[in-house]
Amino acid sequence: MSLRPETLRGVTITGTGMYVPDQIVTNHDLAKIVETTDEWIVERTGIRARRKAAPEQASSDLALIACQRALEMAKVDPKDVDQIILATTTPDRILPSCGCTLQRKLGATKAAAYDVFAACTGFVYGMGMARGLIGGGMADTVLVVGVETLSRIVDYTDRNTCVLFGDGAGAAVFQACEPGTGIHAVDMHSDGELGEVLEVPAGISRNPANEHTVAAREHFIRMQGKKLFPFAVRSMEDATRKCVERAGWSTDDVQVFIPHQANLRIIEGVRERLGLPEDRVYVNIDRYGNTSSASIPIALDELVRSGKIKPGDHVAFAAFGGGATWGASTMTWTAPVPSYAPVEAAAATGGAA
């Protein structure tokens, strides 16, 4: 027997939070270590700067602050969280899971905690899981956090990749709401055939770490960017269209579109294909680069705290990433806009919407 989505409880976001490390790495900084220029990076990617975690900061440290901020906005005590879904490609370590480490630091004593490895689509996957868990009555409060310390697996001798990625964390608290509002649809996909397009070749069971893997720099990200580009545009457009249709909307009804921030030209490609005006598409890639699973919840928190999302707004999310994975979601925003001051870069300008 399959449950039709409309028979489930409504599920919405009641709090958001983000954290980015203090250190800003500009394109000019990178031009000192690899053969590149600010002009090339801005023109080909839209990125001007990205954040880098301090040596003592691991992913769980970044996630902790984002989660505390999201829980504070939602007015939820960590002890009342039922599940923690931590989306990442850069956990603190393989064992214990980063989710469990975060659970301890948060004091979320009742929560089941685990990691989801869906690369840049991780937060959208987390949304789908939170919706299923709460909608089906298995949980009342689910904390989803996307967090990355990609600077630890970026090869700073490879100009093809080191200019793209950044560190950060974004979180959201999911709770039940009236059916028919909150999340309308979540679409999740994978295609393992595309696995080698974006990979870290060594380190675990296929190719355990040894002096050869270290010498060959196989613990760093390798990417075939040109192959990913058209896939990214097509997959985000397709998934968004499906979720828009399932919400009973047309693309004209989307008031805020939050795409994964991988490349400004990819975002522009998706925007044009969906026929959305620029002022409905949020962009902050200029300040953070590609923060993978953190990019959507960071963008969401900036929008919420700057009052650019209002209750009743039609919001669409879309992402793609390594695996390959891709997905989208649509929701009608329900949470009241918080009255307290923005935190971190949330106050900064930049981006549309």
Ligand SMILES: CC(C)(COP(=O)(O)OP(=O)(O)OC[C@H]1O[C@@H](n2cnc3c(N)ncnc32)[C@H](O)[C@@H]1OP(=O)(O)O)[C@@H](O)C(=O)NCCC(=O)NCCS
């Ligand atoms: C990576 C990406 C920015 C490259 O942009 P592009 O327009 O496709 O550039 P190309 O691959 O055509 O490379 C053009 C040239 O620039 C060079 N180049 C690559 N990085 C460079 C850099 N940082 N600075 C200067 N030149 C660079 C390449 O070596 C290539 O030189 P060549 O022609 O002599 O070989 C783009 O393909 C992209 O964003 N792809 C998607 C990647 C992605 O989203 N990854 C994350 C998934 S979540």
